[in-house]
Amino acid sequence: MKKCEYQQIDPRALPTPTPTPTPTPPHHRGDDDGGGGGKSDELKRPRRKWEVFPGKNRFYCGGRIIVARQSGVLPLTLGLILVTSGLFFMFDCPFLVKHLTSCIPVVGGVLFVFVVITLLQTSFTDPGILPRATPDEAADIEKQIDNTGNASYRPPPRTKEVLINQQVVKLKYCFTCKMFRPPRTSHCSLCDNCVERFDHHCPWVGNCVGKRNYRFFYTFIVSLSFLTAFIFGCVTTHLALRAQGGKGLVFALQESPGSAVELVICFFSVWSILGLSGFHTYLVASNLTTNEDIKGSWSGKSGEDVTNPYSHKNIFINCCYVLCGPLPPSLIDRRGFLPADESAQTSGADIEVPTVATKSEINVCTQGTKGLLESASLPPLLSTSCPQGKPQTAHTCPDNNSPAVNSDPSPELSMSCGARRAASPQGDGSPSHHTKTRWKKSKRAALHVPNPAFDVPVSPTSPDAASFAPSQ
Amino acid sequence: MRQQAAVAAKVFIQRDYTNGTVCQFQTKFPSELETRLDKQQFEETVRTLNNLYAEAEKLGSQSYIEGCLACLTAYTVFLCMETHYEKVLKKITKYIQEQNDKIYAPRGLLLTDPIERGLRVIEVTIFEDRSLTR
Numbered sequence: 328m329k330k331c332e333y334q335q336i337d338p339r340a341l342p343t344p345t346p347t348p349t350p351t352p353p354h355h356r357g358d359d360d361g362g363g364g365g366k367s368d369e370l371k372r373p374r375r376k377w378e379v380f381p382g383k384n385r386f387y388c389g390g391r392i393i394v395a396r397q398s399g400v401l402p403l404t405l406g407l408i409l410v411t412s413g414l415f416f417m418f419d420c421p422f423l424v425k426h427l428t429s430c431i432p433v434v435g436g437v438l439f440v441f442v443v444i445t446l447l448q449t450s451f452t453d454p455g456i457l458p459r460a461t462p463d464e465a466a467d468i469e470k471q472i473d474n475t476g477n478a479s480y481r482p483p484p485r486t487k488e489v490l491i492n493q494q495v496v497k498l499k500y501c502f503t504c505k506m507f508r509p510p511r512t513s514h515c516s517l518c519d520n521c522v523e524r525f526d527h528h529c530p531w532v533g534n535c536v537g538k539r540n541y542r543f544f545y546t547f548i549v550s551l552s553f554l555t556a557f558i559f560g561c562v563t564t565h566l567a568l569r570a571q572g573g574k575g576l577v578f579a580l581q582e583s584p585g586s587a588v589e590l591v592i593c594f595f596s597v598w599s600i601l602g603l604s605g606f607h608t609y610l611v612a613s614n615l616t617t618n619e620d621i622k623g624s625w626s627g628k629s630g631e632d633v634t635n636p637y638s639h640k641n642i643f644i645n646c647c648y649v650l651c652g653p654l655p656p657s658l659i660d661r662r663g664f665l666p667a668d669e670s671a672q673t674s675g676a677d678i679e680v681p682t683v684a685t686k687s688e689i690n691v692c693t694q695g696t697k698g699l700l701e702s703a704s705l706p707p708l709l710s711t712s713c714p715q716g717k718p719q720t721a722h723t724c725p726d727n728n729s730p731a732v733n734s735d736p737s738p739e740l741s742m743s744c745g746a747r748r749a750a751s752p753q754g755d756g757s758p759s760h761h762t763k764t765r766w767k768k769s770k771r772a773a774l775h776v777p778n779p780a781f782d783v784p785v786s787p788t789s790p791d792a793a794s795f796a797p798s799q
Numbered sequence: 800m801r802q803q804a805a806v807a808a809k810v811f812i813q814r815d816y817t818n819g820t821v822c823q824f825q826t827k828f829p830s831e832l833e834t835r836l837d838k839q840q841f842e843e844t845v846r847t848l849n850n851l852y853a854e855a856e857k858l859g860s861q862s863y864i865e866g867c868l869a870c871l872t873a874y875t876v877f878l879c880m881e882t883h884y885e886k887v888l889k890k891i892t893k894y895i896q897e898q899n900d901k902i903y904a905p906r907g908l909l910l911t912d913p914i915e916r917g918l919r920v921i922e923v924t925i926f927e928d929r930s931l932t933r
C-alpha cells in the first residue's frame with residue numbers, strides 16, 4: 328500500500344484543451360495507456376457522458392438507466408410490497424367491501440400507488456451526486472494545498488475550516504473526487520460518489536439518500552407506514568369478523584390464508600417502519616441528516632457549545648424547507664454529449680470491470696504523475712482503483728460508514744435492523760455495511776432535452792443557453 | 800465559432816460557504832486577472848451570479864406551492880414541469896453568455912457556467928492575447 332502513494336498532479340504538465348483531440352479509451356482495457364484504439368471511434372461517433380462516468384455504476388439504454396455494479400435488495404422490497412398489497416386486494420378487500428365499506432380498497436389503492444411511486448423515485452433519482460473535479464481544478468487545489476508546505480510522504484487528511492452561522496465546520500478534501508467537499512456532503516464508498524446533503528445509503532431502496540431524493544424517501548417511508556398499518560388493521564378486522572360467532576381464529580385463517588401471510592409481514596414490519604418514520608420526522612424537523620445525527624456533529628458531545636448551523640430554528644420552516652423546498656436539478660449529465668476534443672472535462676475511464684482495474688493498479692501507480700497526465704482517463708483510475716484509494720476511503724470512513732446504515736427495512740426481513748432502529752434511533756453507530764450495491768434508474772432522462780454538444784471553453788462564447796444539465 | 804487561441808491559464812473561483820450550503824461564490828478578485836480585468840467588473844459579475852443562485856434556492860411562496868403540489872401528486876409533477884430552480888439556471892446561463900460576449904471575450908477571457916462544473920467553481924479561462932481570433 329505504501330508503494331502506491333497519492334500522486335501529486337503536476338500543473339506544468341496538464342494538457343491544455345487545444346483543438347487536438349485526446350483519445351480516451353471507450354472501453355476499459357488492461358493497459359492504461361491503451362487509448363489509441365478508441366480514437367477513430369471517437370471521431371466518428373460523439374460519445375455521451377455516461378460512457379465515461381467514473382462512479383460505480385453501469386448504464387443501459389444509452390445512459391437512461393443507471394444501476395450499481397451489483398443488483399440489490401430493491402427487487403425484494405418491491406416484491407414484498409407488491410405481494411402484501413396484492414394479497415390484501417385479493418383476499419381482504421372483497422370481504423371488507425361487503426361487510427364494511429367500499430372506501431377500504433380506495434384508500435388502500437391510493438396508499439399503494441403512493442408507496443410504489445415514491446419508492447421508484449427514491450431509487451431512480453440521482454441523489455445529488457457531485458461530478459468529480461476536472462484535472463485542471465484538482466491541480467489548482469493541490470497547488471494551493473501544497474503551498475502551505477506539506478512535504479510528508481503520506482499527506483495528512485486535508486481539511487479546510489469555514490465559519491457557517493457562527494459554527495466552525497470542517498470541510499474535508501475528497502481524494503477520490505479531488506475537491507473539498509461542500510458542507511453536509513459525504514462520499515459514499517458503495518457508489519463511489521460524493522453526494523450532497525448525504526443522509527445514508529439505503530440498501531432496501533438501492534440508492535443513496537441525499538439532497539435530491541430525501542423528500543421522496545421520506546414520503547416513501549411515511550406512506551409505507553400508513554399502508555402497513557392500514558393493511559394490518561384491515562386484516563385484523565377481517566379476521567375478527569370472520570371469527571365471529573364462535574368460529575374461532577383458526578377457522579378464519581383457513582378461510583383466508585392470504586391474510587395470514589399479510590398479518591405476519593405487517594406485524595413484523597409495522598414497528599420498524601413506524602420507528603423509522605418517527606426518526607426521520609425528527610430529522611426533518613431539526614434539519615439534520617442521519618449521517619450528522621449518528622456522528623453527533625451538532626449534539627455537543629465534544630463539550631463545546633454547538634448548534635446545527637443549517638437549522639432555521641423553527642420546526643415548521645425546517646419541515647417546509649426539507650420537504651417542499653426547491654429541488655435542484657442533477658449535476659451529472661448522463662445523456663449529454665462529450666465534446667469532440669474532450670480531454671479534461673469529465674473524468675475519463677469507465678471503471679465497470681474491477682478485475683481490469685486491479686491489474687492496472689500497479690501500472691497506474693508506478694506511472695505516477697506522468698501517467699496521470701497523459702490521458703484524462705487516469706485521474707479517476709488513480710483515485711479509485713489504486714490501493715491509495717483504500718487509505719483515502721479510510722480517511723473518509725467516518726463519513727462513509729454511517730452512510731451504509733441500513734435505514735429502510737422492508738417487511739419481514741427488517742425485524743432485527745428495524746428493531747434496532749426503532750429502539751435506538753440515535754445510538755445505532757454500527758453501520759450495517761451491505762456489500763451489495765444498489766441500482767438506481769432515472770426515468771426522467773428520456774423526458775428532458777439532453778445537453779447538446781457544448782464547446783469546451785476554448786471557444787470564445789460560453790456554451791449556449793440550452794446546454795445546462797438536464798434535471799434528473 | 801472555433802477559438803484558435805491557446806489557453807494561458809485557468810482561474811477557479813471557489814464556493815463561499817459562510818452562509819451554509821447555499822450556492823455562493825467568493826467575490827475575492829484573483830490576482831491572475833489583475834492585468835486583464837477591472838476589479839469592479841469582476842465583483843459585479845460574481846455578485847449578480849450569487850444573487851441569481853440565491854433566487855433559485857429562495858424559500859419563497861412559489862417554491863412552497865411547487866413543493867406542496869409535488870408532494871400531493873407523489874412528485875410526479877416534476878416529470879412534466881420545469882422547476883423554478885431550472886428556470887433560474889437558464890437565466891444564469893444567458894447572463895454568463897451575455898457577460899462573456901460583452902466583457903470577457905474582448906479581454907481574452909471566458910467564463911464557464913458553473914453548472915458545467917457541478918456548481919463547484921466558476922472557471923475563468925485566460926487566453927493568450929496575441930493569437931485571439933474571432
